[in-house]
Amino acid sequence: MRLLALLLLSLLALPAAAEPFRFVAFGDMPYCRTGPTDCPAEVARVEALTTEINAARPAFSVFLGDTKAGNEACTDAIILDRTAAWFNRIAGPLVYTPGDNEWTDCWQPRAGRHDPLERLALLRARFFSAPVSLGQAPMRLLRQSDLDPAHRGYPENARWEREGVTFLTLHVPGSDNNRPLDNQPGLPPGAAxxxxxxxxxxxxxxxxxxxxxxxxxxxxxxxxxxxxxxFRDRCGRGTVAGHVDTRNALAEAARRFGRPVLLLHGDSHFWLEDRPAPAALNLLRVMVPGDGDTRAVVVEVDPAAATPFRFSLIGPTDRTAPPGC
Incomplete structure (x- = not known):
């Protein structure tokens, strides 16, 4: 009996096996490119997509930035209220990392000549002020602002864990990561x-x-x-100086980690899956669709598998974007 009891205790002490799960990644929507008249239709497409996301019952969803088109004004009504309204349609947890259209590019005349830093402060206050995600069922997140005394100003950088998989967001937007050009005129105070x-x-x-x-x-x-x-690797053009540090650090971190690493991003608006870093072949990259292709990526995760990630697309198929530059 004593031997049996010890055996039972040892079995109870073993960690539970990681269970498969799914999550959803999407971004770069809604894009009201032609003006206010097309916006209700674009928002309706995103709302329809949220219904499909909820039907998939993911453990959580991740929105990869750009909550509006670059030619839309960076008003509170658009970057805060409209975004919050459809974010709140997600039944489960929703994690958000910002893109360039909702703050970096807001200085442009087509976006209303707003101060990008002031817009970013509003985003942080509205969407990143609590140690939990967005969505109707928030989940606990670890935020850099709470864990890293040297970098308290970056609550949008988050981390969480699910079934033996570590997730983290990095605030790396398009437009060359908001890196200012040398001697760029007209920058607001603090922008450089x-x-x-x-x-x-x-x-x-x-x-x-x-x-x-x-x-x-x-x-x-x-x-x-x-x-x-x-982008420049694929298309042979574009500024990359603001992204070199992130690329190099990610490839080196993946190489040292030695197990599967998945990079998820948006920005170029079409589905793409590849291995972009020859020095770290365990780094798999997936780019989600977006503007003109209102679909989301369902990621099926089997933590125990040698190839733990499998992908499928959900959402309307009447508009799909081919690969391009």
Whole structure:
């Protein structure tokens, strides 16, 4: 009997096997490109997509930035209220990482000549002020602002764990990560210092995330951000100086980790799956559709599998975007 009791105790002490689960990734929507008259239809398409996302019953969803088109004004009504209204349609947890259209590019005349830093402060106050996600059923998140005393100003950088997989978001938007051009005129106060400070915070958060995954013996890591870091590799043009640090750090972190790493991003608006870093072949990249292709990616995760990620698309199929530059 004593031997049986010891055997039962040892079995109870074993960690539970990680269970398969699914989550959803999407971004770059709604894009009201032609003006206010087409916006109700575009928002309705996104709302229809949220119904399909809810029907898929994911453990959580991740929105990869750009809650509006670049030619829409960066007003409170658009970047805050309209976004919050459809975010709140997600039945489960929703994690959001910002894109360039809702703050970085707001200085442009077509976006209303807003101060990007003032817009970013509003986004942080509205969507990142609590240690939980968005959505109707918020889940607990670890935020860089709470864990890293040297980088308290970056609550949008978050981390969480599910079934032995570590997830983290990095605030890396398009438009070259908001890196100002040399001697760029007309920058608002503080704008030139924004990129290097946030870039340093992102690199620190990336390193901390992989360290946490290693310590927890995670089976895989998922990194979510907005920018297409490899646009120039594919298209032979575009500015990349603001993304080089992130690319290099991610490839090196993945190489050291040695287990599957998934990078999720938006920005270029079509479905793409590849391995973009020859030095880290365990790094798999998925770009989600977006403007002109209102679909989301369902990621099926089997933490115990050698290839833990499988992908499928949900949403309306009447408009799909082919690969392009």
């Amino acid at each position: 210092a924004e990129y290097p400070a946030r870039n340093a915070a992102n690199l620190a958060w990336l390193e901390a995330g992989f360290a946490a995954a290693t310590a927890a013996r995670s089976q895989a890591v998922v990194v979510a951000l907005q920018a297409d870091l490899y």
